[in-house]
Amino acid sequence: MNCEKSIKAFQKAQVVIPGGVDSPVRAFKSVGGTPLFIKKGKGAYLVDIDGNKYVDFVQSWGPLIFGHADKTIEKAVIKAVKNGLSFGAPTKVETKLASLICSMFEGMDKVRFVSSGTEAVMSAIRLARGYTNRDDIVKFEGCYHGHSDSLLVQAGSGAVTFGTPSSPGVPSDLTKHTLLAKYNDIKSVKKCFQNSKNIACVIIEPIAGNMGFVPADAKFLEELRALCDKHGALLIFDEVMSGFRASLKGAQGVYETKPDLVTFGKVIGGGMPVGAFGGWAEIMDKLSPDGPVYQAGTLSGNPVAMSAGLASLEKLIAHEGLHVELEVKAKRLVEGLKSAALAEGIALQVGAIGSMFGFFFNDKPVKNFDDALTSNTKLFAAFHQGMLKEGFYFACSQFETGFISSVMSDEMIDETIEAAAKVFKEIK
Numbered sequence: 001m002n003c004e005k006s007i008k009a010f011q012k013a014q015v016v017i018p019g020g021v022d023s024p025v026r027a028f029k030s031v032g033g034t035p036l037f038i039k040k041g042k043g044a045y046l047v048d049i050d051g052n053k054y055v056d057f058v059q060s061w062g063p064l065i066f067g068h069a070d071k072t073i074e075k076a077v078i079k080a081v082k083n084g085l086s087f088g089a090p091t092k093v094e095t096k097l098a099s100l101i102c103s104m105f106e107g108m109d110k111v112r113f114v115s116s117g118t119e120a121v122m123s124a125i126r127l128a129r130g131y132t133n134r135d136d137i138v139k140f141e142g143c144y145h146g147h148s149d150s151l152l153v154q155a156g157s158g159a160v161t162f163g164t165p166s167s168p169g170v171p172s173d174l175t176k177h178t179l180l181a182k183y184n185d186i187k188s189v190k191k192c193f194q195n196s197k198n199i200a201c202v203i204i205e206p207i208a209g210n211m212g213f214v215p216a217d218a219k220f221l222e223e224l225r226a227l228c229d230k231h232g233a234l235l236i237f238d239e240v241m242s243g244f245r246a247s248l249k250g251a252q253g254v255y256e257t258k259p260d261l262v263t264f265g266k267v268i269g270g271g272m273p274v275g276a277f278g279g280w281a282e283i284m285d286k287l288s289p290d291g292p293v294y295q296a297g298t299l300s301g302n303p304v305a306m307s308a309g310l311a312s313l314e315k316l317i318a319h320e321g322l323h324v325e326l327e328v329k330a331k332r333l334v335e336g337l338k339s340a341a342l343a344e345g346i347a348l349q350v351g352a353i354g355s356m357f358g359f360f361f362n363d364k365p366v367k368n369f370d371d372a373l374t375s376n377t378k379l380f381a382a383f384h385q386g387m388l389k390e391g392f393y394f395a396c397s398q399f400e401t402g403f404i405s406s407v408m409s410d411e412m413i414d415e416t417i418e419a420a421a422k423v424f425k426e427i428k
């Protein structure tokens with residue numbers, strides 16, 4: 001596989017962009033090799049600047065459920081662009097997309113748009129703090145909610161559950177208000193509520209995608225809901241990744257548990273920069289200008305991005321049962337990978353819900369971040385590189401999630417499994 005042009009492009013990028021990328025995971029640090037510079041996407045495929053073609057299981061980290069350059073979304077964007085790119089004033093398309101989203105979810109009276117998942121989560125956290133008049137929040141080890149300060153937190157030292165900064169530049173004065181719990185472990189959450197009577201909210205990825213693919217246990221979510229109710233804390237579902245991916249209604253279409261606030265991103269923008277957060281009117285009405293909780297954004301609700309998101313969601317709603325079809329493909333893929341690996345004595349833990357899937361190079365089930373960290377990341381890296389050579393583009397980290405798009409054929413799934421069998425033989 002010739003990557004000459006990507007190698008040169010990466011060297012050039014590193015001169016003027018930190019790390020040569022605008023988001024760290026893209027640098028291929030945990031898998032090695034040079035990040036591929038992409039020339040174009042078409043349907044299920046990516047084509048890099050050296051002309052190599054790949055079946056894309058990343059889909060821009062989730063947004064592209066209809067694959068690249070979807071005609072419906074493209075048409076909506078071009079139509080919107082012809083009326084201008086941005087006004088900084090309300091447009092009807094924002095109300096249309098907001099109404100559609102609110103109609104899809106119980107407890108979603110109102111929604112506000114922003115330009116990224118990070119912004120959606122940061123705003124939802126501030127709103128929860130403003131609504132409850134409490135400062136502390138609970139998050140789970142291994143869950144990623146974007147890079148706002150309060151959420152760049154790692155487990156504190158010893159038994160204390162209070163967080164410490166996971167990045168320089170984040171003041172410990174901030175992270176001391178973030179308590180850490182263990183995913184799928186209700187006792188660890190109870191401990192947080194024992195350590196603080198000042199908890200505004202608990203935020204969780206109900207189907208975690210940022211420690212690798214780790215769905216929550218249904219019972220755990222129910223107990224989490226009950227605990228929040230008992231202590232007057234809000235429950236926030238971060239569905240930036242699982243939203244419209246796990247089912248048409250994201251994790252809320254998979255589990256019974258209902259949150260107080262939900263954050264969205266990725267699919268909701270159809271590939272354009274959109275985030276959103278929403279929930280009960282009683283909470284959302286605390287937001288400026290009607291309420292005291294300040295939150296704003298120059299390009300929030302950008303009409304071109306809204307048009308892409310609206311086209312994407314309308315297409316999803318029109319395609320009855322799409323997520324069931326995609327789950328069949330996702331399950332066939334991961335089961336195929338698991339058997340192909342086993343044939344070479346490699347243990348894989350696999351999972352899939354709707355159009356999301358994941359696999360760990362691990363001989364034990366993965367229920368939380370500690371489990372995930374015992375995975376064989378070297379073997380993952382070798383698999384990733386081997387599959388690139390075979391023309392298959394997987395997420396460049398063991399601690400990410402894969403996606404099936406509507407334009408992936410059964411043949412592509414079969415070809416992926418065949419290629420994986422070859423790669424497992426090479427890397428075992």
Ligand code: KE4
Nearest residue numbers: 023061116117118144145146238240241265
């Ligand atoms: P953005 O700010 O990257 O749009 O969204 C942050 C975010 C929030 N919540 C969840 C559950 C997320 O998965 C994300 C972002 N996901 C990563 C992929 N693991 C984005 C990829 C990247 O960081 O470049």
